[in-house]
Amino acid sequence: AQRVTQPEKLLSVFKGAPVELKCNYSYSGSPELFWYVQYSRQRLQLLLRHISRESIKGFTADLNKGETSFHLKKPFAQEEDSAMYYCALSTFNRDDKIIFGKGTRLHILP
Amino acid sequence: ETGVTQSPTHLIKTRGQQVTLRCSSQSGHNTVSWYQQALGQGPQFIFQYYREEENGRGNFPPRFSGLQFPNYSSELNVNALELDDSALYLCASSIDPAPNYEQYFGPGTRLTVT
Numbered sequence: 001a002q003r004v005t006q007p008e009k010l011l012s013v014f015k016g017a018p019v020e021l022k023c024n025y026s027y028s029g030s031p032e033l034f035w036y037v038q039y040s041r042q043r044l045q046l047l048l049r050h051i052s053r054e055s056i057k058g059f060t061a062d063l064n065k066g067e068t069s070f071h072l073k074k075p076f077a078q079e080e081d082s083a084m085y086y087c088a089l090s091t092f093n094r095d096d097k098i099i100f101g102k103g104t105r106l107h108i109l110p
Numbered sequence: 111e112t113g114v115t116q117s118p119t120h121l122i123k124t125r126g127q128q129v130t131l132r133c134s135s136q137s138g139h140n141t142v143s144w145y146q147q148a149l150g151q152g153p154q155f156i157f158q159y160y161r162e163e164e165n166g167r168g169n170f171p172p173r174f175s176g177l178q179f180p181n182y183s184s185e186l187n188v189n190a191l192e193l194d195d196s197a198l199y200l201c202a203s204s205i206d207p208a209p210n211y212e213q214y215f216g217p218g219t220r221l222t223v224t
Contacts, residue, residue, distance in 0.1 A: 004152075032209040043114075044153070044200065044215040051210055086152050090209035094166040097143060098213070100152030 002027045004089050006101035013077045014109045021072040021104050023061075023087030032090040033070040035061055036100075039083045047072075047085070057081070082108045112137055114203050114216035122222045123191050131186045131219045135203035141165070142184040143213060144176060145200040153200055159184055160207045188221075196223045 003026040013019050025031060035047040048056045050063040050070060061072045070087060087101040115134045123129050135142050141160045145153035155168035159178035173189040182203070188195055198220050202213035 006152075034212075036215075043217050044202075046212045049210070049212065088152075092209055095168060097155050097158050097166045097168070097207075098209070099155065100145075102150070102152045 002089060002091060002093070002096045002099050004087050004099050004101040006085075006087055006104050008104045009102070010105045010107065012107045012109055015079055016076050019072075019074040019077045019081065019106065021085050021087075021106065023070045023072065023101060025068050025070065025087075025089045027068075027089055027091065029091060031063070031065075031070075033061075033063055034088045034090065035059070035070075035072050036086045036088055037083050038086070044086070077106075077108050079108045079110065082106055114201060114214050116199075116201055116216040116219050118219060119217070120220045120222075122224065124224055125191055125193060127191050128187065128189045129191060129221060131188075131199050131201075131221070133184045133186070133201035133203075133216055135182045135184065135201075136214050139203035139205050139214070140182050141204045141207045141211075142178055142182065143202045143204075144184070144186045145202065146170075146195075147198040147200055147218070149197075156186065158207060165207050191223045193223050196221060 005024045033050040037047040038044045086103045090098045143158040144156040147153045157167040158165045162178045178184045198218045202215045204211045
């Protein structure tokens, strides 16, 4: 069965330090992977997707098919990065259209 | 361009009752997906509607049902409510059901079952 694992519930990082939010997936097909973010009192929104290979707000994520990972990284954390981050796997399967991880709360310390 | 809207914002129901939640998709979007998000969990896929037809369903019992209308707005109906149905219900719309398309989420409806 398809699965997305985010091993950390909470990650606290000092401002200016590097950030890495981990995401591992389990899927036999070719994965479409996303990172969604939810800032305080805002709705869930797309941060980035692996096919676009872009950097958004300084964040990047590389798909590693060998390790089945899609970790989210940023070299220098900013206070406004504090939010809830969800890794998501999207498939063509009718039963598992999109599978979200449980999320990691990123807390940037001043 | 109007974003995804959901109504109501909050709802309190009693076990055994029925509830209908509503979602208006973003302009130009023909696909709506519904999710249940329990406290401390990620969103869990309930079902998806594409051009008024169900286009996929997650592991939810038949008492969870839905509709999509010609204007692509959608309803989620839950019959015989159980305490475990208490959750945030999210809907998301996209311009296409293919997996590489971004989903645009609504603010959610908080359902409490007592």
